[in-house]
Amino acid sequence: MRGEDPVAGWSRVHGTDVSGNTLVVGWLRLVHRCARPLRWVPPDVLSALGVVCAWSAVAVAAPGGRWPLLAAVLVVLTGLLDGLDGAVALATGRGRPLGAVVDAVADRLSDLAFVAVLLALGADPLWCAVIAAAVFVLEYARARAQGAGMAGAGAVTVAERPTRVIVTAVVAAGAGAFPGGTPVIGWSWAAVGVVVWLVVLAVGLVQLSLGIARALRP
Secondary structure, eight states: OTTOOHHHHHHHHHTOOOTTOHHHHHHHHHHHHHHGGGTTSOHHHHHHHHHHHHHHHHHHHTTOTTHHHHHHHHHHHHHHHHHHHHHHHHHHTOOOHHHHHHHHHHHHHHHHHHHHHHHHTTOOHHHHHHHHHHHHHHHHHHHHHHHTTOOSOSOOOTTSHHHHHHHHHHHHHHHHHOTTOOTTTOOOHHHHHHHHHHHHHHHHHHHHHHHHHHHHOO
């Protein structure tokens, strides 16, 4: 709805009240302020630009050296564009079911790009495949539960999109700032990224499973 409060609008669209989450509320208000000068841009274009930025990050991270620093910037920009498309749609009243589908597809393509950034930084391909599969299982389970009658997201887990953006950006920035590996434990940044992703996704899958069970309990 045009002119709707951003927090109330997000909560209505996603069926989850986030008004008590200070971080989420702050992020939503920031994104909506950034969206004001972009109201003339179609939300689907912003979604597409997010995908372009995400896969550009993969290409930039591959050469190594200091280039992953730019990849980190592109990952953060992807996260910002991911918020801006919905903010513009909400602020201008251009939200529609097809736009939600476009946004979801763009998010999954960007998620694949984030995993590919880890791969470009030297992560093991098998573990990257496991991470990609876990992300898709989490999102597919939520979508199927909503199709079965679950109202809302089921649970706002630690493995949501903002976390994926932050972890990928930090790993890329670390790889660019310290190409020789992490200063303290000596691991490669790609290895650190894989471990953090796996832990976050494992916890997130448990949280979502419990949320779905509560929502669909007879």
